[in-house]
Amino acid sequence: MMRIGIDIGGTTVKAALIDDARAVLARCTRPTRANEVLENSLNELHSCIEELVAAAHEAVAGIGVGVPGAVDYRNGIVNEPPNMSAWGRVPLAEILHSRWGCAVAVDNDANCAALGEAGFGAGRGRTSFLGLTLGTGVGSGIIIDGRIYHGERGFAGEFGHMTIELNGALCNCGNRGCIEAYAGIEHLLRHAIPVLRSEPACSLHRLALDAPESLTPRDIGEAASAGDEVCSNILRTVGTYLGVAIASAANLLDITTFIIGGGIAAAGAPLFGGVSDSARERVLNVHRDALCILPAQLGNDAGMLGAALLVP
Amino acid sequence: MMRIGIDIGGTTVKAALIDDARAVLARCTRPTRANEVLENSLNELHSCIEELVAAAHEAVAGIGVGVPGAVDYRNGIVNEPPNMSAWGRVPLAEILHSRWGCAVAVDNDANCAALGEAGFGAGRGRTSFLGLTLGTGVGSGIIIDGRIYHGERGFAGEFGHMTIELNGALCNCGNRGCIEAYAGIEHLLRHAIPVLRSEPACSLHRLALDAPESLTPRDIGEAASAGDEVCSNILRTVGTYLGVAIASAANLLDITTFIIGGGIAAAGAPLFGGVSDSARERVLNVHRDALCILPAQLGNDAGMLGAALLVP
Numbered sequence: 001m002m003r004i005g006i007d008i009g010g011t012t013v014k015a016a017l018i019d020d021a022r023a024v025l026a027r028c029t030r031p032t033r034a035n036e037v038l039e040n041s042l043n044e045l046h047s048c049i050e051e052l053v054a055a056a057h058e059a060v061a062g063i064g065v066g067v068p069g070a071v072d073y074r075n076g077i078v079n080e081p082p083n084m085s086a087w088g089r090v091p092l093a094e095i096l097h098s099r100w101g102c103a104v105a106v107d108n109d110a111n112c113a114a115l116g117e118a119g120f121g122a123g124r125g126r127t128s129f130l131g132l133t134l135g136t137g138v139g140s141g142i143i144i145d146g147r148i149y150h151g152e153r154g155f156a157g158e159f160g161h162m163t164i165e166l167n168g169a170l171c172n173c174g175n176r177g178c179i180e181a182y183a184g185i186e187h188l189l190r191h192a193i194p195v196l197r198s199e200p201a202c203s204l205h206r207l208a209l210d211a212p213e214s215l216t217p218r219d220i221g222e223a224a225s226a227g228d229e230v231c232s233n234i235l236r237t238v239g240t241y242l243g244v245a246i247a248s249a250a251n252l253l254d255i256t257t258f259i260i261g262g263g264i265a266a267a268g269a270p271l272f273g274g275v276s277d278s279a280r281e282r283v284l285n286v287h288r289d290a291l292c293i294l295p296a297q298l299g300n301d302a303g304m305l306g307a308a309l310l311v312p
Numbered sequence: 313m314m315r316i317g318i319d320i321g322g323t324t325v326k327a328a329l330i331d332d333a334r335a336v337l338a339r340c341t342r343p344t345r346a347n348e349v350l351e352n353s354l355n356e357l358h359s360c361i362e363e364l365v366a367a368a369h370e371a372v373a374g375i376g377v378g379v380p381g382a383v384d385y386r387n388g389i390v391n392e393p394p395n396m397s398a399w400g401r402v403p404l405a406e407i408l409h410s411r412w413g414c415a416v417a418v419d420n421d422a423n424c425a426a427l428g429e430a431g432f433g434a435g436r437g438r439t440s441f442l443g444l445t446l447g448t449g450v451g452s453g454i455i456i457d458g459r460i461y462h463g464e465r466g467f468a469g470e471f472g473h474m475t476i477e478l479n480g481a482l483c484n485c486g487n488r489g490c491i492e493a494y495a496g497i498e499h500l501l502r503h504a505i506p507v508l509r510s511e512p513a514c515s516l517h518r519l520a521l522d523a524p525e526s527l528t529p530r531d532i533g534e535a536a537s538a539g540d541e542v543c544s545n546i547l548r549t550v551g552t553y554l555g556v557a558i559a560s561a562a563n564l565l566d567i568t569t570f571i572i573g574g575g576i577a578a579a580g581a582p583l584f585g586g587v588s589d590s591a592r593e594r595v596l597n598v599h600r601d602a603l604c605i606l607p608a609q610l611g612n613d614a615g616m617l618g619a620a621l622l623v624p
Contacts, residue, residue, distance in 0.1 A: 151566020162560040251470040254463020
């Protein structure tokens with residue numbers, strides 16, 4: 001059975017054709033055109049699918065799509081995805097089904113990324129885990145017994161908005177002390193830049209003074225890998241915060257595997273060290289030895305590959 | 313079909329005979345004798361069951377038992393329940409099945425209490441909710457799609473050990489800032505007593521000075537109901553803390569109903585007001601209107617009644 005998995009991002013549509021053996025037979029990308037008119041976006045989407053259908057040796061049995069924001073996954077309806085102004089409430093499953101005739105499923109992109117890691121990446125062989133994507137925000141998808149856990153209305157997995165500090169940093173959601181307000185890229189850099197500026201010995205000192213807007217978590221990660229202590233400590237601290245929320249989630253859910261991907265995760269060892277030490281220290285005794293913090297394996301392909309698995 | 317539900321507590325065994333219409337046909341209590349020898353406990357248990365079996369008009373089809381602490385619910389094995397020194401690792405389902413011949417299921421008492429509220433109490437008609445029991449600790453059971461959510465190994469539901477404050481109060485589990493370290497009875501009273509002592513106008517001022525060990529959350533609740541501002545504020549503050557953890561759980565799980573019972577919950581209105589205001593303020597927009605904080609309805613019967621529903 002052939003499936004197509006599609007990840008619709010704010011700027012790019014990524015898609016792949018996948019067979020039953022979970023081999024990727026073809027790939028395709030298009031611009032999303034998310035801020036033009038919906039028709040332009042849909043045309044790119046159809047063109048992408050057309051290319052993959054043509055590459056398939058047999059009929060495509062299903063198309064799965066991951067989209068940012070709130071998705072009515074039961075009915076395949078996208079609801080005003082953030083940073084995609086041309087998209088309002090779009091019955092995407094219906095649109096794709098009526099054009100392509102096959103089964104279509106739509107879900108949130110963080111859920112798809114977690115499902116991708118479950119089927120193709122770091123989550124293989126694990127029945128339950130929480131998949132984190134550290135980007136602008138802290139996204140997550142919860143896999144329970146091999147399937148996406150959606151919650152009552154499909155909004156589950158907002159790990160980024162677990163409070164770790166009662167009167168802590170202000171989060172974009174309006175709450176104080178959300179883990180996203182410590183581990184999201186924007187907040188990470190906001191904390192890091194004054195530190196880098198105040199440390200003349202740090203290898204990113206000049207960059208932080210002259211062109212702070214160009215700094216990325218990867219820069220900090222690379223500096224840390226090259227032995228920069230200041231950068232190591234910044235990442236370790238972010239990891240420590242993440243570990244607090246991970247311990248809370250592990251205690252609540254009795255889930256002990258956490259798979260971390262996304263831009264900040266690329267910062268590497270000090271971050272993972274901080275996460276692991278902090279989570280292990282804080283979690284209930286009964287979970288300590290079982291706790292397993294893994295880097296994601298699929299990078300930007302996770303959402304696209306997971307989307308292909310949405311189709312039953 | 314007749315079922316027996318049993319709640320084994322540290323001091324008392326409570327049991328009931330229940331029919332298909334969920335009517336309670338008979339009740340029975342015995343001392344647990346949890347710190348004598350196991351045989352004494354089991355004899356009380358068997359005698360309790362015998363009394364209920366005799367009261368049944370037909371054969372009893374199943375026995376469900378709730379026990380404190382970690383329970384291997386798949387195999388019906390109790391593991392060193394806290395404050396029950398005579399109980400080590402006890403294959404309770406096997407013991408009861410071989411004596412009584414019917415289906416037997418065993419689960420954690422907080423899970424049973426949540427299942428009880430689902431079937432008989434405040435959770436009727438709600439498919440998913442988190443049931444909290446505010447006692448010495450902050451226990452909880454998670455009901456998803458009408459069933460207990462156990463997690464990977466049966467340890468799920470440790471809501472009390474979600475961190476709300478990074479470097480907060482020390483919890484009995486060793487972690488800092490767990491919600492239990494703010495809302496457990498012991499911690500509540502530890503915070504309350506100095507406040508009551510420092511406020512001569514407070515109706516509990518003298519009691520807090522002369523006999524602090526006799527103070528209960530109910531005293532504080534009754535004083536608050538009678539118009540005592542100091543006591544109202546204490547309870548409101550505890551509620552505010554609980555609301556923080558509730559918002560985190562709602563965001564993570566997309567569960568919007570929280571049913572609160574137990575000793576501290578008896579303290580009433582100011583506590584629930586604090587919970588509700590704080591949770592509503594902190595939760596993501598998408599959950600705000602759906603959020604529903606309810607008092608438990610079954611009091612100390614919740615565990616016993618829920619246990620009866622363990623048997624399929």
